[in-house]
Amino acid sequence: MKKYKTLTAVSAPLPMTNIDTDKIIPKQYLKTIKRTGLGKGLFSELRYNDDGSDNPDFTLNKPAYKNAEILVTGDNFGCGSSREHAPWALLDYGIQVVISTSFADIFHANCFKNGLLPIALPKADVDKLMKNSERGANATITVDLEKQEILSTDGETIPFNVDPFLKRCLLEGLDDIGLTLGKTAAINDFEESTGEVRPWI
Amino acid sequence: MTAPKTLYDKIWNDHLVHQADDGTCLVYIDRHLIHEVTSPQAFEGLRIAKRKVHAPSRTLAVVDHNVPTTDRSKGIDDEESRIQVEALAKNCADFGVEYFNELDPRQGIVHVIGPEQGFTLPGTTIMCGDSHTSTHGAFGALAMGIGTSEVEHILATQTLIQKKANNLRVVVDGKTPDGVGAKDIILAIIGEIGAGGGTNHVIEYCGNAIEALSMEGRMTVCNMSIEGGARAGLIAPDETTYAYMEGRPRAPKGAEWDLARRYWESLPSDGGAEFDREVYINGANLPPIVTWGTSPEDVASVTSVIPNPDDIDDESRRATKKLALEYMGLTAGTRITDINVDRVFIGSCTNGRIEDLRAAASIVVGKTVNGNVNALVVPGSGLVKAQAESEGLDKIFIDAGFEWREPGCSMCLAMNPDKLEPGERCASTSNRNFEGRQGFKGRTHLVSPIMAAAAAIAGRFVDVRELD
Numbered sequence: 001m002k003k004y005k006t007l008t009a010v011s012a013p014l015p016m017t018n019i020d021t022d023k024i025i026p027k028q029y030l031k032t033i034k035r036t037g038l039g040k041g042l043f044s045e046l047r048y049n050d051d052g053s054d055n056p057d058f059t060l061n062k063p064a065y066k067n068a069e070i071l072v073t074g075d076n077f078g079c080g081s082s083r084e085h086a087p088w089a090l091l092d093y094g095i096q097v098v099i100s101t102s103f104a105d106i107f108h109a110n111c112f113k114n115g116l117l118p119i120a121l122p123k124a125d126v127d128k129l130m131k132n133s134e135r136g137a138n139a140t141i142t143v144d145l146e147k148q149e150i151l152s153t154d155g156e157t158i159p160f161n162v163d164p165f166l167k168r169c170l171l172e173g174l175d176d177i178g179l180t181l182g183k184t185a186a187i188n189d190f191e192e193s194t195g196e197v198r199p200w201i
Numbered sequence: 202m203t204a205p206k207t208l209y210d211k212i213w214n215d216h217l218v219h220q221a222d223d224g225t226c227l228v229y230i231d232r233h234l235i236h237e238v239t240s241p242q243a244f245e246g247l248r249i250a251k252r253k254v255h256a257p258s259r260t261l262a263v264v265d266h267n268v269p270t271t272d273r274s275k276g277i278d279d280e281e282s283r284i285q286v287e288a289l290a291k292n293c294a295d296f297g298v299e300y301f302n303e304l305d306p307r308q309g310i311v312h313v314i315g316p317e318q319g320f321t322l323p324g325t326t327i328m329c330g331d332s333h334t335s336t337h338g339a340f341g342a343l344a345m346g347i348g349t350s351e352v353e354h355i356l357a358t359q360t361l362i363q364k365k366a367n368n369l370r371v372v373v374d375g376k377t378p379d380g381v382g383a384k385d386i387i388l389a390i391i392g393e394i395g396a397g398g399g400t401n402h403v404i405e406y407c408g409n410a411i412e413a414l415s416m417e418g419r420m421t422v423c424n425m426s427i428e429g430g431a432r433a434g435l436i437a438p439d440e441t442t443y444a445y446m447e448g449r450p451r452a453p454k455g456a457e458w459d460l461a462r463r464y465w466e467s468l469p470s471d472g473g474a475e476f477d478r479e480v481y482i483n484g485a486n487l488p489p490i491v492t493w494g495t496s497p498e499d500v501a502s503v504t505s506v507i508p509n510p511d512d513i514d515d516e517s518r519r520a521t522k523k524l525a526l527e528y529m530g531l532t533a534g535t536r537i538t539d540i541n542v543d544r545v546f547i548g549s550c551t552n553g554r555i556e557d558l559r560a561a562a563s564i565v566v567g568k569t570v571n572g573n574v575n576a577l578v579v580p581g582s583g584l585v586k587a588q589a590e591s592e593g594l595d596k597i598f599i600d601a602g603f604e605w606r607e608p609g610c611s612m613c614l615a616m617n618p619d620k621l622e623p624g625e626r627c628a629s630t631s632n633r634n635f636e637g638r639q640g641f642k643g644r645t646h647l648v649s650p651i652m653a654a655a656a657a658i659a660g661r662f663v664d665v666r667e668l669d
Contacts, residue, residue: 015516015517015520016517016520016521016524017517017518017521018396018397018496018498018521020496020633020635022614022633022635022636022637022638023635023636023637026637026641027614027615027616027638028616030238030266030616031238031267031279031281031282031284031285031616032281033241033242033245033284033285033288034242034245035242035245035349045636045637045641074517074518074521075397075517075518076395076396076397076400076430079396079397079430080332080427080633080635081331081332081614081633082239082330082331082332082334082346082347082348083238083239083348084239084242084330084348084349084350087348102397102400103400104397104400104430105366105400105401105430105432106332106345106346106347106348106427106432109347109348109351110348110349110350110351113348113350113351114350163223163225163364164223165221165223165225165362175250176354176362177246177250177252177353177354177357177358179362180227180354180357180358180360180362181252181357181358183218183219183227183360184358186218186219186227187218187227187229187255187358187359187360190218190229191229191256191359194215194229198324198461198464199457199460200322200453200457200458200460200461201231201322201325
């Protein structure tokens with residue numbers, strides 16, 4: 001996984017609640033056996049008209065947000081299916097940070113495995129950043145993971161929380177399977193001891 | 202004396218391999234289920250890093266999401282689906298994982314076959330790259346949906362890196378009225394807590410209405426925990442659980458069964474165990490429920506009307522619900538029983554088990570599907586299908602005008618050819634009414650199997666309590 005660096009970018013507003021992973025990446029794109037190339041399917045049912053042309057009303061299709069790398073959205077983003085294709089599609093499209101009041105648990109975990117940063121903030125802060133994003137292409141914001149701060153266009157600092165282990169994984173681009181394989185002896189011990197106590201498993 | 206613990210606390214503690222100072226834990230995974238859609242990239246990752254599967258016998262693979270539900274003895278027409286199915290077969294062969302292919306009589310939806318085979322056991326940790334893995338919590342197993350990177354992590358290490366979630370207790374007391382069952386209970390709970398209400402919680406379902414449910418009913422409840430935002434739902438094991446499990450192919454036998462039972466009996470939450478949150482539902486007051494929107498939290502009693510989004514204070518929530526009504530082609534104030542349906546789907550990991558099919562058949566027997574409705578029954582597994590056929594349920598459905606299909610996920614997520622056409626409205630026993638879930642621009646109303654069966658006959662939603 002590539003290391004996460006401080007990002008200064010345009011943020012696009014998507015003021016809807018309960019955006020599910022079917023909406024982020026519909027099932028017809030799940031037949032792939034690869035992790036790449038899913039950006040074309042991102043939000044496809046919102047993003048394209050029935051004839052396949054771009055829907056000009058969808059936030060990411062508006063000229064102001066063509067280069068957006070940050071998404072500001074409503075409660076419970078990423079709910080529903082466990083498909084990791086959702087963060088793969090967001091990243092492949094070019095979104096690197098999603099800001100909301102809350103994220104679904106599986107989506108949240110999937111983001112960190114791929115270098116996408118989900119930031120949960122109090123509603124007042126999300127509302128503020130939503131308004132900020134509505135100002136368009138010149139209203140860039142900065143997301144500094146090291147300092148755990150968002151800098152708004154007008155220079156206001158908004159702090160955010162992030163799990164320290166997940167933060168380290170993102171900043172250092174860690175391979176967590178490699179980390180766990182470093183604990184193989186403990187895993188083998190666990191298997192041996194539980195095998196005696198619960199042999200039916 | 203140790204502090205009283207919840208069922209979740211006990212399973213968690215018994216699976217801790219390592220705990221770091223910051224609370225990050227390495228949790229052992231006893232059972233791993235995989236299917237064709239979320240596993241290919243995980244195996245690809247293993248190959249790239251030259252890693253092997255740590256404990257192949259702890260993983261069971263089955264094909265379910267992509268397979269057609271029509272005759273598949275001649276193979277799969279859709280090329281991408283076929284490639285994905287073939288990839289699973291090859292990955293299982295290469296890495297030594299047991300695999301039920303599309304022609305195996307035991308094949309079926311991953312969350313139907315786990316319990317059926319006795320692979321799902323109380324007190325175990327069970328993971329699968331599918332959010333409805335919460336189903337297995339019905340046995341008192343800690344069961345969660347995971348992403349593909351986590352599938353790869355389990356294959357390579359048989360563990361997951363996790364932090365402990367909070368405990369949420371949902372108590373459902375009272376005898377549910379006739380015509381009201383497990384599906385209505387869980388939809389009512391989701392309506393109460395909201396689609397994100399269970400986020401970062403593991404739900405334990407308690408109360409005499411839960412205890413009265415069969416294993417099939419308990420699986421329906423736990424299955425939809427994720428629709429309330431909870432990655433896992435649990436029900437304490439009891440005599441109903443043991444009676445369901447005993448004699449299943451992979452359940453312990455003889456002296457091991459006795460030993461296991463003693464352990465299982467120690468699992469229920471201790472008296473006085475603390476929950477971070479509690480929710481109470483009076484089961485005696487529950488009506489049959491129909492969803493009206495595009496989130497499983499959009500629930501209404503069959504006797505009520507479509508609610509008015511203008512009554513919602515929060516701006517983005519109000520806007521979202523207005524869009525939902527527009528998508529669904531409905532207007533506020535419409536009676537639920539005035540909504541006509543074009544399609545009916547009975548099946549899925551929520552309601553594709555034998556008891557669900559028996560219940561639906563009891564409504565259908567001797568009647569005919571409405572002329573405007575296309576209705577489909579998709580058994581959850583090959584064994585469910587065989588059982589139903591031995592009881593003559595297939596004949597009841599076929600005589601009434603239903604299609605009777607081969608097992609799979611089918612029109613729950615419409616990855617195979619079973620899907621709604623744009624604008625079609627479906628009464629579905631599945632778990633998600635998201636936009637496009639059952640087909641591009643398709644409109645889904647979630648209901649119980651008997652409500653779906655009754656809608657197929659009437660051509661619109663009806664209150665099953667008022668049927669003769």
